[in-house]
Amino acid sequence: MRTPAAFLPRLPAPSLVALACCAAALGLPGLAQAQQPPAEKTLEEVTVSGRRGPSYTSRTVQVGTFRDQDPLDVPLTNNAVTREVLDAQGARSLYEALRNTAGVTRSQLNGSVYDNISIRGILVENRGNHRLNGSLPIINLVDVPLENKERVEVLKGASSLYYGFLPPSGLVNYVTKRATATPVTRLNTSVNNHGGVDVHADIGRRFGPEQSMGLRVNAAAGRVETGVQRVEGERSLASAAWDWKVSPTVNLKLDVEHYRKNVSEPPAWTATGRVPRLPGNTTNAGGEWQRYDAAATNVLLHADIALNDAWLLTLEAGRARTERDRRLSEFKLLDPATGAGTLTQYFAEDQVFRNSNQRVELGGRFATSGLTHELTVGVTRNHRDDGLPAYGPSVVRNQNGYAPASLSSLPLPAQTGRIDTRITDLGAYVADRLILNERWQLLAGLRYTDYRYDSLLRAGAARTPNRYDTRQTTPNYSLLYKASENLSFYASYLKGLEETAQPQARHANYGQYLEPAVSRQKEIGLKARLARELLLQAALFDIERQGTTLTPANEQVLTGRTRYRGLELSASGELNANWSMIASAQLMRAEIERSRVVGETGKTPENTPKHTFSLFGEYKLPGVPGLAVNGGIFHVGKRALNNRNSDQLGSYTTLSFGSRYKTRWNQVPVTLQANLDNAADRAYWSTGGNGLMGVGLPRTLRLAASFDF
Numbered sequence: 001m002r003t004p005a006a007f008l009p010r011l012p013a014p015s016l017v018a019l020a021c022c023a024a025a026l027g028l029p030g031l032a033q034a035q036q037p038p039a040e041k042t043l044e045e046v047t048v049s050g051r052r053g054p055s056y057t058s059r060t061v062q063v064g065t066f067r068d069q070d071p072l073d074v075p076l077t078n079n080a081v082t083r084e085v086l087d088a089q090g091a092r093s094l095y096e097a098l099r100n101t102a103g104v105t106r107s108q109l110n111g112s113v114y115d116n117i118s119i120r121g122i123l124v125e126n127r128g129n130h131r132l133n134g135s136l137p138i139i140n141l142v143d144v145p146l147e148n149k150e151r152v153e154v155l156k157g158a159s160s161l162y163y164g165f166l167p168p169s170g171l172v173n174y175v176t177k178r179a180t181a182t183p184v185t186r187l188n189t190s191v192n193n194h195g196g197v198d199v200h201a202d203i204g205r206r207f208g209p210e211q212s213m214g215l216r217v218n219a220a221a222g223r224v225e226t227g228v229q230r231v232e233g234e235r236s237l238a239s240a241a242w243d244w245k246v247s248p249t250v251n252l253k254l255d256v257e258h259y260r261k262n263v264s265e266p267p268a269w270t271a272t273g274r275v276p277r278l279p280g281n282t283t284n285a286g287g288e289w290q291r292y293d294a295a296a297t298n299v300l301l302h303a304d305i306a307l308n309d310a311w312l313l314t315l316e317a318g319r320a321r322t323e324r325d326r327r328l329s330e331f332k333l334l335d336p337a338t339g340a341g342t343l344t345q346y347f348a349e350d351q352v353f354r355n356s357n358q359r360v361e362l363g364g365r366f367a368t369s370g371l372t373h374e375l376t377v378g379v380t381r382n383h384r385d386d387g388l389p390a391y392g393p394s395v396v397r398n399q400n401g402y403a404p405a406s407l408s409s410l411p412l413p414a415q416t417g418r419i420d421t422r423i424t425d426l427g428a429y430v431a432d433r434l435i436l437n438e439r440w441q442l443l444a445g446l447r448y449t450d451y452r453y454d455s456l457l458r459a460g461a462a463r464t465p466n467r468y469d470t471r472q473t474t475p476n477y478s479l480l481y482k483a484s485e486n487l488s489f490y491a492s493y494l495k496g497l498e499e500t501a502q503p504q505a506r507h508a509n510y511g512q513y514l515e516p517a518v519s520r521q522k523e524i525g526l527k528a529r530l531a532r533e534l535l536l537q538a539a540l541f542d543i544e545r546q547g548t549t550l551t552p553a554n555e556q557v558l559t560g561r562t563r564y565r566g567l568e569l570s571a572s573g574e575l576n577a578n579w580s581m582i583a584s585a586q587l588m589r590a591e592i593e594r595s596r597v598v599g600e601t602g603k604t605p606e607n608t609p610k611h612t613f614s615l616f617g618e619y620k621l622p623g624v625p626g627l628a629v630n631g632g633i634f635h636v637g638k639r640a641l642n643n644r645n646s647d648q649l650g651s652y653t654t655l656s657f658g659s660r661y662k663t664r665w666n667q668v669p670v671t672l673q674a675n676l677d678n679a680a681d682r683a684y685w686s687t688g689g690n691g692l693m694g695v696g697l698p699r700t701l702r703l704a705a706s707f708d709f
Contacts, residue, residue, distance in 0.1 A: 054084040056580045056618075057535045057573035063134045063155045063173045064162035065376050065431050065445075072527045075443065075478035075490035077156040077539050077568060083177075085582055086146060088618050088630055090190075090658065090675035090702050093143055094172070097152045099634045100614050102568045102586035104154075106687035107607055110694030112226060113265050113292040114143045118689070119156060120543065120564055121590050121608030122169035125499060127355065127384060129166055131173045132300055133255060136318035137163075137382060138174070139353045142294035145237040145259050147188075147200045148218035150177045156568075157521045157541065160496030161445045161476045164382055164425045167498040168519040168543050176241045176255050179204040179214030190704035198222035200237075212245040224263050227698040229284040229404075233263025233291075249306040260295040264288045267329035267343060268692040269401070275647045276333050276401075281683040281698040285331045285343055285399050289409035294324035311364035314378075320355040330692065331401050339402030346394045347412055352387040374433040382425040390417030390459050417459035423499075426450040431476075441480040448473045449497060451516065468515055472497060486529040494521045500548055503556040514558050517546035534573035541566060547605065549597050549643045550691055559643070560594025562605055578620045585613040592643060603645045607689035609637035616656070626662040631655070639688055649693065652684035669708040676701050 058080060059070050066074045079101040081091075091097045094115040098104045107118040117124050124130070126140040138144065146152070156170040163171060184204035191197050200220040207213050217240050224233040239257035246252060266284040269276070279285075300318035307313055326348040333341040361378035393413035399405065431445035450471050457464040478492035500514045525539030542565045549559040566588030574580050590608045595601050604610075616632035634654050641647040658675040678699045686696035 054082070055533055055574060056082060056085055056582050057533055058082055058151070061153070061155075062175055063131070063153055063171060064159055066155070067134060071535060071537075072482070072486070072488045072529065073441070073480065075480045075492045075525075076523065077525065077537065077541070079154040079156070079570065079584075080572075081152045081582070083150050084580070085616070086149075086152075088580075088628075088658065088660065089616065089632065089656065090673065090677075090704060091146060093146070094140070094152070096677075097146065098154065098172070100582050100584060100616060101154055102570060102584035102614070103156075103566070103588065103612055105607065105609060105612065105636055105639070106694065107689040108687060108692045108694070109268065110266075110686050110696060112228065112231065112697075113261065113263055113294075114141060116140075116687075117172075118607060119154065119169040120541070120566065120586075120588065121605055122167050122543070122545070122547075122564065123689070124169045124172060125167050127353070128163065128382075128499070129169065129171050131163070131171060132257075132298055132318070132320075133176060133253075133302070134173050135302065135316050135359065136298060136300040136320055136357050137355045138298050138320045139296060139322040139355060140172075141322050141324060141353065142259065142261050142296050143235070144174060144296075145220060145235075145239075145257075147202070147220045147237055148177055148216075148239040148241070148257060150175045157523060157543070158476075158494040158496035158519055160449075160474055160494070160498075161429055161431060161447045162378075164380065164427050164447075164449060165451060165497050165499050165516060168494075168496060168521050168545055176239070176257075177202070177204070177216050177218065178241050178243060178253075179206050179216045181206060181211070184216070185709040187707045187709070188704065189706075190702055192225065192703075193701040194225040194227040196223055196225035196702075208244075214241075214243045216241040224261070227700060228266055228282050230286065230288040230406075231264040231266060231284060232288065233261065235259070235261040235263075251304045253300075253302040255298070255300045255302075258295070258297045260293075262291060262293040265290055265292040265326070265328055267331045268694050270330050270332040271641050271688065271691050271693050272332065273642070273646045275641055275649055275685065275693070276336055278683045278685065279339075279402050279695060281681070281695055283402070283404060283695070285401050285404040286329050286345075287407050287409060290327040290329055290345065292324070292326050292328070294322060294326075296320065296322040307364075310366065311362065314359070314361040314363065316357070316359040316361075318357050320353075320357075322353045324351045325349045326351065331399060333401055339400045341399060341401055343397050343399035343407070344394050345397065345410065348389055349412060349415070350387075350389065352385075354385040356383045357381070372435040374435070376429075376431045378429050380427045380429075382423075382427075384421070384423040384425075386419075386421040388419045388421075389415050390419050390457055417457065419455055419457050421453070421455040423454075424450075424452045439482050441482070443476075443478045443480070445476040446473060447476075451497070466512070470497075470516060472518075474518075487526070488528075489524075489526045491524045492522070494523075495519070496521075498545070500546070500558060507550075507556045508553055509555040509557070514548065514556070517558070519543065519545035532574045532576065534571060534575060537568070537570045539568050541568070547592075549595065549600060551597055556690075557596065559592065559596055559600065562590065562592050564588060564590045564605075564608075566590075578622060579617065581615070581617040583613075583615045585611070587611050595643070597643070600643045603643055604640045606642045607639045607649070607687070609639050609651070611635075611637040618660075627659070628661075629657075629659045631657050641688060641693075642691070649685045649688045652682065652686070652696065654682060654684075654696070655679040671704075671706040673704040673706070674701065675704075 103120045109116045130140040153173040158168040186202040188200040204216040220237040237259040303315040305313040329345040359380040363376045429447040434442040452469040455466045474495045480490040523541040570584040572582040618630035620628045681699035687694040
């Protein structure tokens with residue numbers, strides 16, 4: 001088994017909340033089973049219960065130093081959206097999955113091309129906060145497909161001990177499907193009322209001597225239609241997850257995935273200080289020719305080597321690459337009465353993003369003076385290499401936001417230079433989970449970081465270098481009290497380093513580098529498991545960080561300190577044999593305590609709601625075997641338009657309904673399904689932030705059929 005040394009926080013002080021749903025159980029093939037001392041009996045029970053059927057919750061967490069741990073032993077808020085929830089909701093994107101977790105909102109983009117999200121009001125960075133199988137930092141600049149994922153997890157708060165430079169919003173982890181003892185041959189098809197079509201094949205087999213090898217292959221393709229005018233495109237996925245138990249002490253895993261999306265990108269609305277009346281939720285002020293064409297390839301190799309019964313050596317190496325050509329636009333309303341305004345069209349072609357990541361880690365357990373230690377020591381290196389247009393060419397055209405005219409396509413203007421950026425993040429960490437007795441656990445960790453940033457702006461003959469480096473050591477502590485097998489209390493303190501949001505092409509200081517910042521998080525919480533498999537979580541959290549803001553001169557700069565305090569609640573699992581549910585709620589108070597921009601101190605950070613909640617339930621009808629009906633409600637409260645709070649984006653609530661019917665056709669298991677999202681067809685501002693606003697997507701009915709051969 002993998003011995004997870006807890007890295008956690010440093011002792012806390014309360015103040016906000018955390019919610020969490022567990023992760024779907026898909027245990028990674030184990031290596032040599034370590035001989036467990038009595039304190040490990042709970043983990044053995046976890047493994048057994050992990051073999052139950054599909055569930056809305058799970059008993060396993062797979063992120064950071066908490067791999068293979070019961071959520072009740074993790075002193076942080078952790079949420080997981082399992083495959084069963086994804087299937088019941090017909091979830092197609094990251095936000096559709098994470099709308100089930102508290103404090104998750106869209107940021108800047110409305111989800112037409114990919115999901116930019118915030119957690120607890122803090123942006124989830126697209127280059128470091130998204131991980132594949134708890135390790136490889138993938139690049140969230142194109143929709144990450146869910147067809148080959150077993151579950152999506154969120155570890156909320158600062159995760160710098162294990163992952164390096166990250167904002168304290170949280171880490172999103174995509175866990176891939178793997179071959180199981182039961183062969184899988186599944187064909188999924190779907191169609192929506194706008195004309196979108198998908199087909200997906202999922203094949204898994206174990207083979208070789210004693211079934212020592214496993215292969216899970218997923219392939220998908222589809223036509224993208226969202227119901228928004230002049231938006232159409234296509235998407236595809238090909239992936240393979242291979243594992244090989246080379247010997248009783250050596251286990252290998254390889255994941256390869258390639259996916260692409262080419263779709264029209266509707267413009268965002270520029271936030272001019274007042275929120276305008278809503279356009280229709282199918283309105284598009286852009287043109288079909290404004291394409292977002294992106295492709296991503298991710299490769300991750302993982303090896304576990306059991307040195308003996310107590311120590312495990314882990315080696316990982318991975319690489320992620322994303323390329324995109326983007327013709328985006330922004331609409332600026334000039335006349336609220338008529339809808340007249342201007343459409344600025346940008347051309348950001350030939351963008352390349354590369355991440356490579358290596359990790360060497362030694363984990364083990366030993367006893368000293370009657371105390372049990374679970375120790376993890378590791379070294380990691382993350383290298384990022386970007387190539388972007390220096391100043392994306394732009395064209396300004398007249399347009400009407402409420403009654404858009406069809407605009408002709410434009411030729412690609414000449415590029416005016418490039419920005420090449422290289423970031424190297426070297427880290428060494430040690431974490432010790434000290435088991436004091438059957439009730440108390442103390443976790444402590446340190447990370448040493450050597451971070452270097454180097455960029456070169458090329459504009460004509462000019463060369464403008466920009467360099468920064470820092471070396472820091474950050475601590476993490478936590479204390480956990482296990483009142484019983486199914487009830488735990490914890491307190492934690494975490495300190496981390498984060499890269500700050502960087503000026504984009506539309507900002508006056510594009511190309512300028514904003515230095516990393518220090519964040520601090522305190523959290524106290526409790527977790528309980530009730531009834532059949534119902535996981536309850538409650539947490540108070542208090543986060544302090546340095547954010548960014550826009551000046552009146554349209555420069556993106558570092559602001560002072562911002563504080564986020566709140567309460568999170570969540571429940572996920574089965575109430576009885578017929579009822580399943582996943583629910584969340586967050587109450588939060590966020591405040592800009594200091595700012596270098598006049599008028600921001602004491603205000604609420606932009607796009608940060610004071611409350612969110614979600615509730616989704618499914619009921620299996622006892623009188624009709626195979627039939628289940630479900631429904632969900634998802635609410636996001638009012639959000640400040642900007643850091644000056646000049647206006648508010650209204651709150652919104654969306655409804656979803658669905659049903660699933662499992663039957664057989666000629667002895668072939670078949671599942672027929674219908675899902676209706678935004679059932680009331682409400683038009684609403686679904687997103688804000690960074691000077692942009694976006695409108696939520698229209699009502700969508702999706703019909704699907706799945707065949708198991």
